[in-house]
Amino acid sequence: MLILIMVASLGVLVGAVGVAAFRISEREHAHSSALPATADGLSADLSAVLHAIPGITIILDEDDEVVRADAHAHAKGIIHGREITHPELISLARRARRAGSLISRDIELPRSGMDDEAMLDFQVHAASLPAGRVLIIAEDRTQHRRDAAARREFTANVSHELKTPVGAISLLAETIAANPHDHEAIARFATRLTREARRLGNLVQDIIDLSRLQSPEAPYEPHITDCRAVITAAIQRQETRAEQHDITLNSPDTTRIPPLQVWGNEDLLITAVHNLLDNAVRYSHAGGVVSVTCERDEEWVRIHVADTGIGIPADAQERVFERFYRVDPARSRATGGTGLGLSIVKHIVADHGGTVSVHSEEGAGSIFTMTLPVADREGQELS
Ligand code: ATP
Numbered sequence: 228m229l230i231l232i233m234v235a236s237l238g239v240l241v242g243a244v245g246v247a248a249f250r251i252s253e254r255e256h257a258h259s260s261a262l263p264a265t266a267d268g269l270s271a272d273l274s275a276v277l278h279a280i281p282g283i284t285i286i287l288d289e290d291d292e293v294v295r296a297d298a299h300a301h302a303k304g305i306i307h308g309r310e311i312t313h314p315e316l317i318s319l320a321r322r323a324r325r326a327g328s329l330i331s332r333d334i335e336l337p338r339s340g341m342d343d344e345a346m347l348d349f350q351v352h353a354a355s356l357p358a359g360r361v362l363i364i365a366e367d368r369t370q371h372r373r374d375a376a377a378r379r380e381f382t383a384n385v386s387h388e389l390k391t392p393v394g395a396i397s398l399l400a401e402t403i404a405a406n407p408h409d410h411e412a413i414a415r416f417a418t419r420l421t422r423e424a425r426r427l428g429n430l431v432q433d434i435i436d437l438s439r440l441q442s443p444e445a446p447y448e449p450h451i452t453d454c455r456a457v458i459t460a461a462i463q464r465q466e467t468r469a470e471q472h473d474i475t476l477n478s479p480d481t482t483r484i485p486p487l488q489v490w491g492n493e494d495l496l497i498t499a500v501h502n503l504l505d506n507a508v509r510y511s512h513a514g515g516v517v518s519v520t521c522e523r524d525e526e527w528v529r530i531h532v533a534d535t536g537i538g539i540p541a542d543a544q545e546r547v548f549e550r551f552y553r554v555d556p557a558r559s560r561a562t563g564g565t566g567l568g569l570s571i572v573k574h575i576v577a578d579h580g581g582t583v584s585v586h587s588e589e590g591a592g593s594i595f596t597m598t599l600p601v602a603d604r605e606g607q608e609l610s
């Protein structure tokens with residue numbers, strides 16, 4: 228929402244600056260002899276305004292030839308030599324010239340040299356200037372469009388994922404209510420009810436974690452944090468679950484390894500290691516082994532979470548960090564997975580200036596590695 232407001236304000240700002248440039252130019256026309264001119268024949272005032280405008284600025288003369296354009300106009304292929312390459316922009320400029328006013332339009336332009344798929348979205352303002360000149364201001368909104376599409380997709384996915392456990396819970400509750408005397412059935416349905424409720428709780432927690440991490444405000448105040456404590460706490464949280472699934476959980480002897488200090492937030496880092504451990508246990512068979520190891524060099528702290536589980540096919544290894552991506556949705560669903568855990572890990576690690584990677588072999592197991600920048604003894608983060 229905040230981004231939307233910012234984008235809207237930017238749009239208004241660009242529009243306002245366009246109008247300001249138009250007015251300044253009108254003034255310039257009236258007092259042209261009093262103002263110093265620049266090499267392209269524009270007043271110093273107008274040149275300064277054009278420099279201050281965020282976005283692409285182009286000035287055309289009365290014959291639609293480019294008088295002045297910034298580097299982005301060339302780089303994005305909007306102008307070539309002294310000509311505008313896109314007929315839509317020329318016709319917009321002509322309309323503004325004829326109307327003697329400011330006209331704004333959203334225009335999709337093909338990226339020069341790219342296939343038809345690669346379109347750039349521009350919000351374009353064309354302002355008529357004196358002497359038949361036209362000022363064009365174009366704001367590239369392609370990234371905004373992609374962000375909006377990602378947000379829409381996320382909302383659609385969340386709604387879909389929420390509907391499944393909510394539907395199951397209400398169905399199970401109705402069944403229990405309809406069979407008040409069948410104690411055996413009640414016990415069976417109540418177990419499933421608990422499982423669905425837990426899944427719903429996990430999903431809601433994941434969504435809260437993710438939206439907090441994606442919020443534009445700084446999500447936390449970083450402190451010097453020792454990853455040995457992070458690993459110990461994350462392992463403690465998983466011990467019971469590993470035992471329940473008959474999985475051996477090997478942890479490093481943190482009393483015998485040197486400090487692993489990074490700048491960060493302990494709770495978030497525990498969540499990240501916990502999510503990796505949660506997967507290692509969830510995607511392993513009974514009798515499997517999950518091991519956490521860690522190391523550091525001058526620059527980086529590395530935490531490895533290895534398992535002897537089902538592994539991840541090569542073509543899915545990049546995708547597992549995407550939101551809601553699951554290699555086998557049926558299996559994840561059965562075990563309560565929603566496909567957000569690794570996306571949360573990726574965000575947390577990125578917020579700490581690090582990376583997360585995976586090495587995996589189908590049927591043999593996986594190793595996930597979190598790499599974080601070391602905080603040196605003076606408390607300065609190494610770059
Ligand atoms: P949750 O949001 O509850 O963590 P999830 O475990 O399905 O759900 P992620 O943790 O993001 O979601 O993992 C995405 C997918 O990557 C999983 O569904 C699974 O297919 C695969 N995956 C992740 N870790 C492992 C692992 N250690 N071994 C095998 N597959 C894994």
Ligand code: MG
Pocket residue numbers: 502505506564566567568569
């Ligand atoms: Mg997971």
